[in-house]
Amino acid sequence: MKIVLAIDSFKGCASSQELSAWIEEGIKEVYQEAVVQACYIADGGEGMLSAIMQNIPGKIMTCSVHDPLMQPIDAQYGILEDEKTAVIEMAQVAGLPLVPYEKRNPLITTTFGVGELVKDAMKHGCRTFIVGIGGSATNDAALGMMQALGYRFFDKEGHELGFGGEILEKVHRIDESHVDKELKACEFIVACDVDNVMYGPRGSAHIYAGQKGADAVMIERLDAGMKHFTEVLKHKLDKDVAHNAGSGAAGGMGGGMQAFLNAKLRSGIEIILDQIGFDAHLKDATLVITGEGRIDKQSLMGKVLSGVSKRCVSAGVPLIALGGGIADEHEEHEGVDALFSIMRYPMSLEEAMEKTRAEKLVKQSTKEIFRLIKLIKNSAS
Incomplete structure (x- = not known):
């Protein structure tokens, strides 16, 4: 048996x-x-890194990054045995448990640490990234992640913007001049198990921001900001991702990664089952x-x-x-x-x-x- x-x-x-x-x-x-x-097994959220690395030969890397409130922390990611594939669990650096209950506020929490993990893995030769985006404390449409990777965002007056979901409504210009050229050669596979879009009644703010500390006023502001930002993406980058299934996952992380990194969104459990050779x-x-x-x-x-x-x-x-x-x-x-x-x-x-x-x-x-x-x-x- x-x-x-x-x-x-x-x-x-x-x-x-x-x-x-x-x-x-x-x-x-x-x-x-x-x-x-x-x-x-895991489904793309907390535990995905451990699940994959327990099943596949590779090594766990530790590096110093920033948490959702831009406080320094040590976080882990994995590099598989091919030495080119990195496994990143968003919850390690932008997960809700990292933010004390009284400080939860998606207007200020950022995905910056996720970008730092990607940057570190690129230095070690990785060009394929499996990213689990479940369990986030953020609603910034991956802006923080992109900032860590060299993107800069400016308002109408030319001022560089800070971090968090509050900057969505202010983005007017996107500067790519400091982005590592190797990033364009990277492939991103995103573990995403929801089909929510970026804004609207089924958007990231209305469905999930309340769990991340947003009140009713914040939710409306985040939703309006997300709508504004998707228009910027459409006109500045020629990327129309707002209504893609899963684009609203993890506070718009799915859509942001599609727009900036041409990421492919797949079921988290399907990614893991494929990686561990479950059919065999x-x-x-x-x-x-x-x-x-x-x-x-x-x-x-x-x-x-x-x-x-x-x-x-x-x-x-x-x-x-x-x-x-x-x-x-x-x-x-x-x-x-x-x-x-x-x-x-x-x-x-x-x-x-x-x-x-x-x-x-x-x-x-x-x-x-x-x-x-x-x-x-x-x-x-």
Whole structure:
């Protein structure tokens, strides 16, 4: 029996690596002879760097950069074994957890640190970049990132602009004279799992800025600023990206990277599954186990569960999903053969997310699933 594990982290509770180890222990208690292959998974947000680097040979690099409030921090990125491909996780330098709750304000937070990571990787010879843009604290349409890479932005009076989403409404001229010429030769693949556009009711500000500290007035200002900036992009760079699916991801990061870097936006989970050679793991697999902290209707809309289920259906391999909880709305399995919650009795969210308890629940649930599989298998024989 060959079991492939491709489970996402239970956010705030356990990593993909920890969950995989717990599940393997549960399997081996019932099927000691089972072959278990763990593929560490993430969907493009927090944990993407770790997931890829745990599966693919390469090295982790550390460099000094700036956080969303332009405070110095040390951050990591990966260089794969080809020594030309860098893996950058935006959350490392522009993630929401880096900003204290009382200081969250997308008018001033910047993506500058993301550009610094790219710049450092270019110095080490990288020309292909896989960039996960989930979990951001920003709404600056990648302006900060571009500033770190040498772009300069000016208002109507010719004054150079500072940082943050507040400058969107002021950009009048774009200066590329200080941009490294090698940047044009770089390829950017962006892990993006939403289809929001840059402005409007489904735009970056209206959908996400509230989570990043914006009040109603700020949201309207950011939305108007984003609309103005997309017009500047259209007229100054001849790039019309405002209504591209995913252009509004991470506060307009998707659209900004398309306009300045000709970035390609792809599903985060699809990028990771391709990078780790997931399809090869499915050969001769008896079963795949996937899952995430909460399984709901969003789980099958571009997240880990969605990506894994499509690959399993194509390969004809059964798929079981484990979740901390399963929403009532999730009635259709859509490529998942069975869904199981690890919860065994009523408890608060805080209790469920306590790591020792979660470990016990995951192992118990895994053992019960494989006891049933063993019973059915023995009955059939």
